[in-house]
Amino acid sequence: MTQVIDGKLIAEDVLTGVKKATSELVATTGIIPGIAVVIVGEDPASQVYVASKGRKARECGFHSVQHTLDETTSEEDLVALVESLNADEAIHGILVQLPLPKHIDAARIIQTISPDKDVDGFNFINVGKIGTGEVETAFVPCTPAGSMIMIERIHGRDLSGLNAVVVGRSNIVGKPMANLLLAANATVTIAHSRTKDLPALCRTADILVAAVGRPQMVKGDWVKPGATVIDVGINRIPAPEKGEGKTRLVGDVDYPEAAKVAGAITPVPGGVGPMTIAMLMANTLKSAYRTAGKPVPRF
Numbered sequence: 001m002t003q004v005i006d007g008k009l010i011a012e013d014v015l016t017g018v019k020k021a022t023s024e025l026v027a028t029t030g031i032i033p034g035i036a037v038v039i040v041g042e043d044p045a046s047q048v049y050v051a052s053k054g055r056k057a058r059e060c061g062f063h064s065v066q067h068t069l070d071e072t073t074s075e076e077d078l079v080a081l082v083e084s085l086n087a088d089e090a091i092h093g094i095l096v097q098l099p100l101p102k103h104i105d106a107a108r109i110i111q112t113i114s115p116d117k118d119v120d121g122f123n124f125i126n127v128g129k130i131g132t133g134e135v136e137t138a139f140v141p142c143t144p145a146g147s148m149i150m151i152e153r154i155h156g157r158d159l160s161g162l163n164a165v166v167v168g169r170s171n172i173v174g175k176p177m178a179n180l181l182l183a184a185n186a187t188v189t190i191a192h193s194r195t196k197d198l199p200a201l202c203r204t205a206d207i208l209v210a211a212v213g214r215p216q217m218v219k220g221d222w223v224k225p226g227a228t229v230i231d232v233g234i235n236r237i238p239a240p241e242k243g244e245g246k247t248r249l250v251g252d253v254d255y256p257e258a259a260k261v262a263g264a265i266t267p268v269p270g271g272v273g274p275m276t277i278a279m280l281m282a283n284t285l286k287s288a289y290r291t292a293g294k295p296v297p298r299f
């Protein structure tokens, strides 16, 4: 039987640990973990994610602030806001929601966030630490970190002897994911749009991670029987069966087909998405513990 990896459940596990560690930190040091989420513009999908991040942060007992800036905000104003958050002692984690409007240089904004508050793990310092195996002291990007916890539930921490294929080479998911799998001793291949015979390569994977942003691209016959499939995609597609103009969420994997072949698979929704938010809380907690000079709890 195929095991459905329940992201909501595992995320709740992580969040329970975060809540407990937050109470301990507050009780022993008076430090309240603080997170700032910055959003530029009114993209409705982004608003939904940002709202749920704020809600989870408050559930964890964090201090949570949101800055919603106008679509026309200048790059200089955004840099100034990030610098003020860098200097704000009540804030341990800063997240600037991506994508940013075209007139803003996202790379500059990401590098402006202090590496010590970079809970997204996108800053060069954190990217470099993960690339050199310094995973413990880095902020690990939330989606790959959450995916690794799900993989750990199936295979344990040591992936020696397992072939992992990551489809997608983004800085946000594909590359850090590959580095984490490598750090866990998997044999890792990164595939992308220029890869020759992608289906055949995917069939070599004991662990297949789909992070391409193309709805239902990974088909059932790309999956090795018994493999673990991690679907990072979140795509909204038309769902005429639900009524005129309605949509539904699907991943980058053709779930009904792939679920028949896989040993374990993450659904969409309810898979990697909830884990991403949980890891954002875990990273913010980690940052607050570091500020307090206390050993960071592990999840």
Ligand SMILES: Nc1nc(=O)c2c([nH]1)NC[C@@H]1CN(c3ccc(C(=O)N[C@@H](CCC(=O)O)C(=O)O)cc3)C=[N+]21
Binding pocket: 048, 049, 095, 096, 097, 098, 099, 120, 142, 234, 249, 268, 269, 270, 271, 272, 273, 274, 275, 276, 277
């Ligand atoms: N700096 C930055 N960091 C991010 O981590 C970041 C970002 N920018 N920009 C946008 C994306 C998207 N993202 C999601 C997180 C959780 C769900 C999630 O929990 N999704 C639910 C479904 C939600 C729904 O129904 O729409 C699920 O998969 O079950 C989705 C999307 C984080 N992002």
